[in-house]
Amino acid sequence: MAELLVQTGLNALYAAAYMSLIAVGLVLIFGVMGIINFAHGELFMLGAYVVVALYADFQVPYVLVAALGLVFVGCVGVAMEWAMFRRLRDNPLGGLVASIGFLMILQALVSMGFGVRMAHVPPVTQEVIIFSERVRLPVQRLIVILAAIGFLTALWAFLTKTRFGWALRASAQDQEAAALQGISINQTAGIAMFIGASLAGIAGALTAPLISVNPHMGHSVIVAAFIVIIVGGVGSLEGAVLAAVIYAFVHTFVTTFADGVIADVVGLLLMLVVLIIKPTGLFGTADRA
């Protein structure tokens, strides 16, 4: 039983890592721009397809491909901000609808370019850290965990230690007041979109060798990401990370000790309980909620 608990804990840690990256990006976009980006799952998918295109097909070194995935998907995010969200800034519903349309476009483009079925991504490494016969941690999963910690730490440092970070936080708190202080709303929105999208992209690139990469894979993560940001408190980065960890552990342990369908129900119940006890989420504030 101890081995089962430890292995399940390691599984949960991996799930928490990639879910944190996705949820934090989603929260950052919402916090700064007030847009619910339904295409966030497809940005995750794009990151995975960068790996398919460059690593699987052209054998470009994986680390370089992951970095390119981060930058490429970040640029897609900036393009989304410029082409759609900037023009719909005073219309949150319009932004939401536009993002739904954009996700369909992305799915169609990827389907046309790569086909509709699962893409093959060769393993980056088959190394496994063996703690005991029943407790193992594949190195690729360890990479995801360490990378998530690294990226989230870097994001925290950026937001708290740099002028751009302060500007982002100011915009998230009150856009008009921030603008009155000389902060460019367009610039902060672009930065937020780049960071948010690139976090989804790097999550996709890091997990691509471990999951089924297909044009519809974004659906699978976006529902969980929304549960996470509601539990964490809409607009709260700390809340998103904490909620991702809680959700991942709850979902993973329930899957292991009951089954995956029950785990989904429990995940939704978790959200319901948090909303009843603290409607703003764990770290949310009343104005954002």
Next chain:
Amino acid sequence: MIVKFIKDGISRRRFLGSTASLAGLSALSAGLPGAALAAGKVVKIGFLAPLTGPVAAWGKPGLDGCQIWAEWVNNAGGIKIGGEGHKVEFIGYDNEYDPAKARAGATKLIREDGVKFVMMLGGDTWPGAQPVADKTGMLFSTLLPSDLGPDTSTLIAPAEVHPIYNVTGVEWLAETKPDLKTAVMCAQDDALGLPSVATYLAAFEAAGIQMQGDPLLFDPATTDFAPVVTKLLSTNPQIVCLDTCYSDYVHPITEQLFQQGFKGQIISCTADFYDQMIAKTSKEFMEGFIFQFPDFDDPALNASNINFQNPNGFFEEYNKRHPGEWGAVSWEYASIMDLWKAAAEKADSVEPDAVLAAMTKSGKGDHAFGRADWWGKDLFGIDHALVGDWPVVAIEGGKARIKGFKSIPDWYAKHGELLKKHMAAYGQMWNQRG
């Protein structure tokens, strides 16, 4: 990637423009010796299956196989009706595995395109098309006989009896490896997964193999299978059964089994694109992996009882046109067309009722894997599933090879009550489905 992009692009265009390409090929064939196609006489066949989306792997490769079948048949003079050759033309409709789109597609294919027969994957999409079938009397086929019921007399399951043939894999395993006595199973919680779960439970019970816990069901939206595999392995099973999981699940689950140190036997309904699984695990790990769908270059398919035209040539042609795309359904829809063509020529008509009558009259039919019976009243309320032998396939040295053919009716004669018991427990009997 660029090469792949172009290839996929051509493939997609080919799919979208299937009518035009087939018409062109038929026009060419008109000038060939022996081709006696009646001018302008075309029989249209509807192909209503998921061509995009997560279940496309069980639709699109089937249409690709049908295009090859049509070219071969048209080049050989087409279908002989009234002494004249009629060329065959497939009209594809992507139902995206969505019942509402299946209904719209069925209506369009019948009302607008004038098809004479509609082939479907079935499953979750059949309830969408069923009212159209009932209203029009159109002949439909499904790959999933769990769609069958006495209320629709024009639905047949002539290619595969999913999931009943899964019993053959378990039976063969129990005979060849009698020391394996414990198993666990996982499946996605849907119309494909659940009847298969019931079938495997019956097969394991019949074989004296003990299940170590209830089958582990997971949401079809699952992406990370580590927790599923951790639970499966927690009881140290000798056999892990992957049920009828989609290839999007079979691959990551198998990879997880490898990474979490499993060293036992794996059995699965399908192992599409198994070469990719070998690349993600190892040849040694995949050795002996049992499933139910052969590659058609298998020498065992050259036997005289096989009712599929030139299986090795078909496999070669398919892989030439769609490299790396061969899957479980690549041949199945084409084999249904073999049966339909024979019945249409026998009836001297392409009208649905005449073809169905000719097809089922003797109670027997030429299934791809040998002579078979129209069967199923016990399980489906109607004898519209063509059941006979089915191959058991194992991976050996990195290549799928048929290990033998087992009789489904023989198994059912001995263990039918077990199957009915488990089907009923999962609400999968025809009279339990809503």
